[in-house]
Amino acid sequence: MLAAVADSPGPLAEVLALRDVDGPAAPGRGEVVVRMVASTVNPSDEVTVSGAYGSRTSFPMVPGFEGVGVIDAAGPGVPAAAVGRRVLPLGSPGAWQQYKRLHYSWCVPVPDDLPDEVACFAYINPLTAVTMIERFCPPGVRNVVVTAATSAIARHLAELLTDRGVTPVGVVRGTPGRRVAEPSRWRAVIRTNEPGWRERLRAVIGPEGVDVAFDCVGGGVGEEVFTLTAADGVFVHYGLLSGTPLSVECLTGRRDxxxxxxxxxxxxxxxxxxxxxxxxxxxxxxxxHGRLRTAVGKRVGLSDLTGHLTNPAAGHAGKILIDLQS
Known part of the structure; x- marks a missing residue:
């Protein structure tokens, strides 16, 4: 079968290679083999391949945490009706290959009315957004800040918050060509590449402070948002796009x-x-119901993935959809 393999840790575009490898062995007890249909590329793939999680990552590895496929074979102990069922095969990387073997308990059945190109993106961003909103935004929350507001997950957060009557404040780097989706969902968007952005952020938030902050940036931006979080507020840190961790002094300086x-x-x-x-x-x-959707910016076959990562096409807003059968 065809697989995209990273032999060693490093930048994804540099260490990924396309290979013809042996297909999976017959599934054992409780296991299935999933014929992968579609997958995508997420920051979690890049971070994992970089070697950041060395204690739980071994090489060579096939990246890909998110995708959709069809159960092609089932081992003893798996219901016979499972064969032919579309699923999200979770719990491990390995979505960037034509077949993936895993335990059946990690297969989430996909509703029949969701097409592959929608189900493919159901995991990382939508599930994170839904879980964080349900966990950290109880009734009464009003002042919310979201960093990296042009990201796919920020779009989901803004959508879910709007449903609750909350219009968040977005913080962005101001990268040319990157804009928040559906500006009407945002009370204000602060660009950190503009002078005086900290003062504008403080003015928009007001003296009451931030009830809930969702930060996936860290560094100076994350620390600024943290300092503006209200007493008894919640600062949710779920990523590190800046590559710079929040300082210990920042996190320990306020116990409230x-x-x-x-x-x-x-x-x-x-x-x-x-x-x-x-x-x-x-x-x-x-x-x-048309919510939590992810825009597809570019469709590539598995055989073209490495070339696309090395020389990404410009002008494609949205996620990559990988066709695992081509």
Whole structure:
């Protein structure tokens, strides 16, 4: 079968190679083989391949945490009706290959009315957004700040917050060509590449401070938002796009702010996948009604993936959709 393989840690575009490798062995007890249909590229793939999680990453590896496929074969102990069922195969990387073998408990059934190009993106961003909003935004929350507001997950957060009557403040780098989706969902968008952005952010937030902050940037931007979080407010840190961690002094300087270090992996892996269907129920319901959708910016075959990562096409807003059967 065809697979995209990273032999060693490093920048994704530099260490990824396309190979013809042996297909998976016959599934053992409780296992299935999933014929992958579609996948995508996320920052989590780049971070993992970089070697940042060395204690739980071994090379060579096939990246890809998100995708959709069809159960092609099932081992003993798996219901016969599972064969032919579309699923999200979770719990491990390996979506950038034509077949993936895993335990059946990590397969989330996909509703029949969701097309592959929608179901493909159901995991990382929508599930993170839904889980964080449900966990950290109880009734009464009004003042919310979201960093990296042009990102796909920020779009989901703004959509879910708007549904609750909350119009968040967005913080962006001001990268040319990058804009927030649906500006009407944002009370204000502060660009950190403009002089005086800190003063404007403070003015927009007001003296009451931030009830809930969603930060996936860290560094100076994350620390500024942290300082503006209200007493008894919640600062949710769930990424590090800047590459610069929040300082210890920042996090320990205020005991009146609740700091939450959110990792989707902890939520998904807490009981070996037994709760996954319930976890995804609100995501699938949202997708079914046209919510939490991810725009496809570029479609590439698996055979073209490495070339695309090395020389990405300009002008494609949205995510890459990888066709795993071409």
């Amino acid at each position: 702010v609740r700091v939450e270090l959110f990792r989707l992996r902890d939520t998904v892996h807490k009981d070996g996948g037994q709760h996954l269907s319930g976890l995804f129920a609100p995501v699938f319901e949202g997708l079914r």
